[in-house]
Amino acid sequence: MDRSAPATNVHPNGEPVVRLEGVRKQFGKLVVLNGVDLTLPRGLTTVIIGESGAGKSVILKHIVRLLQPDGGAVYYEGERIDNLPERRLAKIRPDFGFLFQLSALFDSMTVGENVAFPILEHRQVTRREAVRRAREKLALVGLEGIEKQMPAELSGGQRKRVALARAIAQDPKLILYDEPTTGLDPPRADVINELILKLQHELHVTSVVVTHDMASATKVADRILMLYQGKIIYEGTSRSILEADDARVRCFVHGRAFEEDLQSLQGAR
Amino acid sequence: MLSALGAKTVETLAAFGRFSLFTWQMGRWLLPGMVRPRTWALLMPELYEVGNRTLPVIAVTGVFVGLVLAVQSYDQLEAAGFERGMGTLLTLTLVRELGPVLAGVMLAGRVGGALTAELGTMRVTEQISALQVMGADPVRHLVVPRFLACLLFAPLLTFWCNVCGSLAGWFVAVRLKHIPSSPYWYNISANVETFDLVLGFVKSLVFGGAIGLIACYKGFHCRTGAEGVGRACTEAFVTSFIVILATDFFIGTFFSGLYRALYGFKALAIS
Ligand SMILES: Nc1ncnc2c1ncn2[C@@H]1O[C@H](COP(=O)(O)OP(=O)(O)OP(=O)(O)O)[C@@H](O)[C@H]1O
Numbered sequence: 001m002d003r004s005a006p007a008t009n010v011h012p013n014g015e016p017v018v019r020l021e022g023v024r025k026q027f028g029k030l031v032v033l034n035g036v037d038l039t040l041p042r043g044l045t046t047v048i049i050g051e052s053g054a055g056k057s058v059i060l061k062h063i064v065r066l067l068q069p070d071g072g073a074v075y076y077e078g079e080r081i082d083n084l085p086e087r088r089l090a091k092i093r094p095d096f097g098f099l100f101q102l103s104a105l106f107d108s109m110t111v112g113e114n115v116a117f118p119i120l121e122h123r124q125v126t127r128r129e130a131v132r133r134a135r136e137k138l139a140l141v142g143l144e145g146i147e148k149q150m151p152a153e154l155s156g157g158q159r160k161r162v163a164l165a166r167a168i169a170q171d172p173k174l175i176l177y178d179e180p181t182t183g184l185d186p187p188r189a190d191v192i193n194e195l196i197l198k199l200q201h202e203l204h205v206t207s208v209v210v211t212h213d214m215a216s217a218t219k220v221a222d223r224i225l226m227l228y229q230g231k232i233i234y235e236g237t238s239r240s241i242l243e244a245d246d247a248r249v250r251c252f253v254h255g256r257a258f259e260e261d262l263q264s265l266q267g268a269r
Numbered sequence: 270m271l272s273a274l275g276a277k278t279v280e281t282l283a284a285f286g287r288f289s290l291f292t293w294q295m296g297r298w299l300l301p302g303m304v305r306p307r308t309w310a311l312l313m314p315e316l317y318e319v320g321n322r323t324l325p326v327i328a329v330t331g332v333f334v335g336l337v338l339a340v341q342s343y344d345q346l347e348a349a350g351f352e353r354g355m356g357t358l359l360t361l362t363l364v365r366e367l368g369p370v371l372a373g374v375m376l377a378g379r380v381g382g383a384l385t386a387e388l389g390t391m392r393v394t395e396q397i398s399a400l401q402v403m404g405a406d407p408v409r410h411l412v413v414p415r416f417l418a419c420l421l422f423a424p425l426l427t428f429w430c431n432v433c434g435s436l437a438g439w440f441v442a443v444r445l446k447h448i449p450s451s452p453y454w455y456n457i458s459a460n461v462e463t464f465d466l467v468l469g470f471v472k473s474l475v476f477g478g479a480i481g482l483i484a485c486y487k488g489f490h491c492r493t494g495a496e497g498v499g500r501a502c503t504e505a506f507v508t509s510f511i512v513i514l515a516t517d518f519f520i521g522t523f524f525s526g527l528y529r530a531l532y533g534f535k536a537l538a539i540s
């Protein structure tokens with residue numbers, strides 16, 4: 001692994017919450033992850049960047065065991081979870097909050113029921129209490145009073161925020177955000193950044209954020225990782241990444257096309 | 270060539286394995302699901318949907334099949350002097366064969382397709398993954414109520430199809446061809462036995478269960494994209510259709526063997 005810059009302000013206290021060791025995953029002939037090693041230190045926010053189709057969402061899905069690796073291992077709190085039976089997994093499921101890239105709201109339920117769902121599923125509370133907490137979470141993302149609406153009636157950005165409220169509904173310890181700010185207007189996107197920071201500072205959650213939005217990445221990240229062709233090729237802080245030597249990282253951070261893509265464009269002409 | 274065949278075999282075996290696993294998971298949740306009030310709460314709108322979608326089409330199908338059978342058979346039966354047995358023949362055909370099969374096919378088309386599309390969309394939009402992340406077993410939440418709905422509804426729809434078909438037959442026989450009404454009904458009641466009703470009931474249960482399983486399985490294992498959903502629906506219908514006809518044959522063979530073993534051969538008694 002190319003650690004172009006030492007991660008200076010990173011002080012992982014003790015055992016990392018999540019550890020991936022040499023995770024390999026392929027779909028048919030397409031190798032998506034080719035030996036991914038990463039850790040999520042406790043209480044910190046890790047941002048994963050990488051081009052579209054690099055396999056960022058696939059990494060997140062391995063962490064919550066939506067996908068199982070073809071090789072390597074996934075640990076949560078020191079326990080290997082990639083081959084754990086579903087029954088044992090049920091105990092740790094409440095710890096995870098997952099914001100899906102495409103929101104994945106339940107079409108058949110109202111917004112309020114969507115957000116209350118994980119609370120009812122994971123916490124021993126009455127329906128009334130779940131509804132109250134759901135309303136609270138919706139207020140956090142700036143969406144009071146839409147509990148009775150159906151997801152289909154919302155805009156893309158609203159859906160994303162409802163999904164965010166649902167992801168944090170049962171107060172998980174580990175929150176995984178798959179592109180939380182995509183499709184939001186800049187002020188709203190910044191509210192989400194602030195929310196991520198707030199959850200980290202006040203509730204000490206561990207977070208992992210997948211994003212293409214460099215402004216958001218530099219704002220929320222304690223550490224930034226870059227995924228490229230199935231491997232983590234860079235690890236650093238939001239400051240050090242701006243001065244990275246690696247050309248691929250520089251292109252990504254500064255929003256320039258990769259050299260080979262430019263060449264193929266020229267070839268096509 | 271040989272390796273392509275090998276790959277195909279492996280793929281078929283894998284699909285069979287997935288289907289068996291799916292059935293097993295469903296079966297495991299079935300009993301706990303049936304006693305859980307939440308399942309029935311989830312089931313009610315489903316039942317309403319199913320009823321609403323299928324009762325009218327099945328009525329139309331049943332009526333026309335009854336009419337066609339009656340019109341087609343009347344001349345031959347009359348030439349043989351057997352026209353009073355028309356109701357018997359018609360009702361037996363409906364109860365034993367056409368009722369369950371037609372209701373099954375309509376259920377597969379109207380309801381199975383909708384179930385596959387619904388679950389397929391949930392798969393494609395990651396709603397099924399969301400359930401899993403939240404620790405809610407998707408099979409228990411989504412499949413068990415839908416399977417139960419199909420299982421419960423198939424016999425009801427079959428009964429409904431039989432009623433509509435018989436009435437249509439009665440209309441042709443008594444109203445158009447002026448066969449006296451009371452012997453018409455008497456012959457039916459004398460010749461249609463409990464055994465026939467049980468046979469039809471068993472068939473409809475098996476068809477309903479098969480349709481529910483196949484439709485949910487296809488939706489669950491749907492490929493990504495809108496075209497994946499469309500394809501899953503077509504596959505679900507074609508598979509259900511073939512399974513209905515094939516199991517109809519096997520159940521029919523088994524039951525006629527059983528009947529002979531129990532009661533021996535009996536000819537129809539028309540008076
Ligand atoms: N369940 C799956 N079955 C088959 N292929 C998959 C599956 N999930 C992901 N892939 C493939 O893996 C690759 C990486 O997908 P992934 O969704 O992780 O990309 P990503 O880095 O999140 O990209 P984006 O930024 O566009 O969301 C893609 O080529 C995708 O087609």
Ligand SMILES: [Mg+2]
Pocket residue numbers: 056057058101178
């Ligand atoms: Mg993605």
